[in-house]
Amino acid sequence: MKRLTFSLLVLVLVVLITVLALVWTMPGLPSTIRADTICLPDEHGTLTCGRTPDLLHDYLKRVTVDESDRHEQEVENRLKQYTKENGNHLKNIYDKFYWEMKPAAKVTGKRQPNMRKSDIGGKMMPIREWCHGRELYYTDGFIRYGVRYRNGRLVVPVSGTYYIYSFINFYQPCKYAEKPDTPYTASDRIEHGIFKFNISTERETEIASHIQPEMVSCNMYLNSYSSYVSTLAELKAGDELSVKVSNLTFLKYSRNNFFGLNLI
Structure with missing residues (x-):
């Protein structure tokens, strides 16, 4: 029983040492972080800390723009592929509509x-x-x-x-x-x-x-x-x-x- 207790204490000690080592070696992490401060990666991947509202706004804006650009590019590629596969059929349809819309x-x-x-x-x-x-x-x-x-x-x-x-x-x-x-x-x-x-x-x-x-x-x-x-x-x-x-x-x-x- 004493051996089991001793083993558990050693394991907990090892985990605590590992966590402290990771925290100590994190790059750019300030020694003191206030309650209104947050740390997030910037556009270059570097961890940056600052006021929570400002940093969170910039981060969400950047992520949203990147995701929107990616989605637009994906839609454009799909549209090009669809146009390539159905070009003749679309041409017949739009030619008809164009004629009907002429003065x-x-x-x-x-x-x-x-x-x-x-x-x-x-x-x-x-x-x-x-x-x-x-x-x-x-x-x-x-x-x-x-x-x-x-x-x-x-x-x-x-x-x-x-x-x-x-x-x-x-x-x-x-x-x-x-x-x-x-x-x-x-x-x-x-x-x-x-x-x-x-x-x-x-x-x-x-x-x-x-x-x-x-x-x-x-x-x-x-x-x-x-x-x-x-x-x-x-x-x-x-x-x-x-x-x-x-x-x-x-x-x-x-x-x-x-x-x-x-x-x-």
Whole structure:
């Protein structure tokens, strides 16, 4: 029994000596540490002691930033690997979304207001009213991704190559119904065009047009004409597009008319 007790005392003594040796040989450990002091490794691994709030704040900030950088790098590597393995599939998806998000508009026809004095006698008169805004809810028209409607014109939001188009139905009383002896001349023609107005140069230019001669209708009372105009055009941001016709009075049934653009 005495031997066992002696052995236990020796073991405890050895442990205490070992602990004291470790404490004594710890680098940078101050001989006296106050209650508000803590020792933590710095960015170089050296044990540093100081005020608990300051040292703990710096340590947690450094560890958090290091962990965040490591996590971001890991996510970036995983994303690169996923993109490499699924590149073709992603390209097909994003190409589709990119196309759907390109500026586009289609406004539909409506009854025109009374003609202005400036329109009377003009060679080409603008169509001043199209269905837009909430009026398009009940049609197949739309205005999206930056295109604006202003006073019968479509305003281009970004520069690029656009596909522009317009369809107009014309209904004209036949001249022979009122004056059977009135002949048709070369000046009797139906014109339909798309025009571009640049606000910086204050110039208006014709982009596309369609011309057809007036004809004698089979019933001798009413002539009907259909005109579709389309083209590709390089447009700048802020350009305003409008549709003009040779005679506004021929737009009797305007609900089938439309005018639009798409960025390609």
